[in-house]
Amino acid sequence: MRPLAEFDARGIHGVLTDLDDTLSTDGRLDPEAFAAMNRLREAGLRVVPVTGRSAGWCDHFVRMWPVDAVIGETGAFYMLREGGGVRTVFMPDAAALEAARTRRGPIAEAVLREVPEAALAGDQPYRLVDLAIDIAEAVPPVAPERVARIVALLRAHGMHAQPSSIHVNAWFGEFDKGRTALELLAGHFGETDEAARDRWVCVGDAPNDAPLFAAFRNSVGVANLLERADRMPVLPRWITGAPSGAGFAELAAHLLAAR
Known part of the structure; x- marks a missing residue:
């Protein structure tokens, strides 16, 4: 893994981010990370949380957070806000x-x-x-x-x-965070797999983020990933200097500077 400063982020226009210990710090949503999500969207980048959290939580995220969609339950579905409601697209048969x-x-x-x-x-x-x-x-x-x-x-x-x-x-079923992210980007944002792999960056901290790291060429770990690097089936290409929510904010600042 190389330092984040070496990541050429020109051309990136979307962020796929884990939640727990990536956007959150010590079990709470990090205010700095939340503000960073908002700055990314104000700058024209898309933001999609990709989390293991429940459908009930994801319904709240997609309604109330500054995000474009949410992938939940480790890729079981994605949710989109449509008007005043939420549309859920399931991956399992x-x-x-x-x-x-x-x-x-x-x-x-x-x-x-x-x-x-x-x-x-x-x-x-x-x-x-x-x-x-x-x-x-x-x-x-x-x-x-x-x-x-x-x-x-x-x-x-x-x-x-x-x-x-x-x-x-x-x-049960054949899905994971990486596959569902590609499905969402193709089905809702019109991205081919090849374009998505180049134009989106993913960020996470744990083994269940490995399918994202495998699916996208631009992959970033927040620094606390180093605590479990020996258990990661796939490592990201770059690593932040700061852990958890501060690490996400560091990535956001790097992406905005490249604009």
Whole structure:
């Protein structure tokens, strides 16, 4: 990973950003990062959060935040504001949605029986597709080997599973943050995959952001990613000097300077 200062950001016109520990700092939305999102949009750049957070939270984000769309539940859907309402476009097929409806509860119970120091994520009741196991938000940080055990158990039940900085997200169906981002950019913004890979930058901090880093040529990690770099299947090309929300604000300033 190279310092952010080496990133030639001319020609970038959109930002795909993780939320937890990228826009937020210590569990709270960073005011500096929120203001930076607004400055980016005022300058004509598009901003799209790409998060593992629930549909209920994403509905609020797309209605109330200075963003152009939101991708939620680790790529299960994207949401667009249309007039006074919100349109949700799902990625899983009918079979995967049915599996999510009927199988998540029993699988969660089985995982938490074996790893009781974890917990069901606090926003699970507001999720439509994925299962989120809390490993560091409302519980003390779960040891890395126990997080790996949670991932293995979820995969043994036929789910995809990826850790974030606070949750392990699991789902049925063939999607992830990177694939859904490309679907959104093609379907709503008219970007070909090749154009999107060059003209958008993605930023994140955790293993579940790796599909974004793999899908886009312009990829940035906030500095706290270094704490888990050894667990990242794909690393970003550039790294900020500052962590979390301050790191996002650093990236925003870099993009605006290139305008």
